[in-house]
Amino acid sequence: MPGGRLTQQERQRIAAGLADGLAYAEIARRLERPTSTISREVTRNGGPGGYRPQLAHKATAQRARRGTTAHSHADRPSGGTAEDRIIELAVRSGMPRMMARVHVDLLLSEDGRRTAAELVRRLKVSPASVSVAVNSLVQYGYVRRERDPRRRRDIYVVDDEAWYHSMAISAQQTLESAQAAMAAAETLGPDSPVGQRLLRAGTFLERVIEDLKESADRWRTLLM
Template identity: 35%
Template structure:
């Protein structure tokens, strides 16, 4: 990747970081995004970003959990290649992330505890949170399908 593209990758990563995305995960994601094949080895990521193997590993683990990066065998080598999903990283973010379901599953316990404690403020916030995550759990797969349909229509 050219120095100019790597510099731009860092600018994009900084925007993601400001929005709350972990810094190393942002840097790795944007470096993959702007690499020629959208795939790099851990050593290539380390070299391009000037970070440790542990930092690469942590970022990859985080991105895999979100479905934004996947591992595959590097042909002719024992190394793994880290790549963006075929339908691009942003479509992975529109699929139903597991944390929506996980958060929704824990909220009834909090709501019950707030009701038991007669804590009206926390109860109202937890109920609103439950409604939001239930809405997101239902709508995210629908948005993903809409995105795919719009991509098909553009071709």
């Protein structure tokens, strides 16, 4: 399977596939690329109805030049680029900054793949910092780990399925909290003020998470 950045010829074939109404997965199969590479390429460059291969190729080159410049600065980003804004939103939602930087760097990579050494070099941080960040990302389902048998190293991958898996992991954790609250309500007495409060909270969370899981399963095909 080819790796690296998409060529202009591949982008022209993507445009032709979209014009023929092909799904991302079929275009990816024909190009021998991951489906996530195709969906990310199209999403970042106008969407299915506005994808133009020449403009996409030029925009990717410009992003690569900006990325090289941005990563040559200090550890904490100070500019107002799209990458910086995504990182700040992730940090505001509770994600540690280093974890957010690693995640965003993977998200914005051409094929969604980086080695630990590449992350260290691009982000100008220590191997230990990257190790902690990627281990957390793997634990929460945002990233998966692949093994390169030829060079005996790990490759960290983010693809479209990662959104489903991270949501499923988060939903399971919340469901366990809801079940713990309802169990505590039984122990304390469901008729007591505290028991009633815990029972209402647990029931609410359980119903919401069940709806969320059903919705994620129903729409999972959009990621394929």
